[in-house]
Amino acid sequence: MSTRVKICGLTRPEDIDGAVQSGADALGLVFYEPSPRSVTVERAAELAKRVPAFVSVVGLFVNPTQQFVDRVLEQVPLDLLQFHGDEEAGFCAGFGRRWIKAIRVREAGQIEAAFDEFRNASGLLVDAWDPDRYGGTGKSFNWDLIPDHRPLPIVLAGGLSSDNVSAAVEQVKPWAVDVSGGVEQAKGIKDIQKISHFIKEVHRVCKTD
Numbered sequence: 001m002s003t004r005v006k007i008c009g010l011t012r013p014e015d016i017d018g019a020v021q022s023g024a025d026a027l028g029l030v031f032y033e034p035s036p037r038s039v040t041v042e043r044a045a046e047l048a049k050r051v052p053a054f055v056s057v058v059g060l061f062v063n064p065t066q067q068f069v070d071r072v073l074e075q076v077p078l079d080l081l082q083f084h085g086d087e088e089a090g091f092c093a094g095f096g097r098r099w100i101k102a103i104r105v106r107e108a109g110q111i112e113a114a115f116d117e118f119r120n121a122s123g124l125l126v127d128a129w130d131p132d133r134y135g136g137t138g139k140s141f142n143w144d145l146i147p148d149h150r151p152l153p154i155v156l157a158g159g160l161s162s163d164n165v166s167a168a169v170e171q172v173k174p175w176a177v178d179v180s181g182g183v184e185q186a187k188g189i190k191d192i193q194k195i196s197h198f199i200k201e202v203h204r205v206c207k208t209d
């Protein structure tokens, strides 16, 4: 089984094109103003237009209002919603779209509890815990905390780059990996060579499995 690759935090048309050409399976647009990778709804609509069929556009939110998500959905053709804050399962499910929940992992048992709480999600994104930030920290966490029994597909995130993604895929065997900072030249500005190298590493290790 080939691990899917999501590139998150895209803000520029040329980065969308480069990620698609490099073979990304999903592209993340951040709708969270405090993030340096945040895009406006208008910008997101322009970016999403460039994405061809069979590449997913994922909208990322942190504790949004229902009205805000509705407004985004009216203007941007999102395939999936990704919630990074303290949203409850009922809220996440309330938009008639597929969704994934992100959790910031810091202790044993947390992922098992999230499998239960967010059982209707299309996946569980596991990211590094940080006291001040909801994601995009560039930090990794202890992958041993990820259980082998997985009622939901696992999306592994947090501090991944072409240097460690092969080890991550070999150890964790996630459904997908998600990367932001590890494929950037500056916050919100992607480096296409890094994206290409990252995706090649994932495909290489999946082939040898």
Ligand SMILES: O=C(O)c1ccccc1NCC(=O)[C@H](O)[C@H](O)COP(=O)(O)O
Pocket (backbone or CB within 6 Å): 008, 009, 028, 030, 032, 035, 036, 037, 060, 062, 084, 127, 133, 134, 135, 136, 137, 138, 139, 157, 158, 159, 160, 178, 179, 180, 181, 182
């Ligand atoms: O990217 C952000 O700035 C961000 C801000 C707030 C919540 C989530 C955010 N990003 C979410 C992602 O999906 C990132 O790809 C994921 O956290 C991994 O980031 P990184 O460690 O930089 O690869």
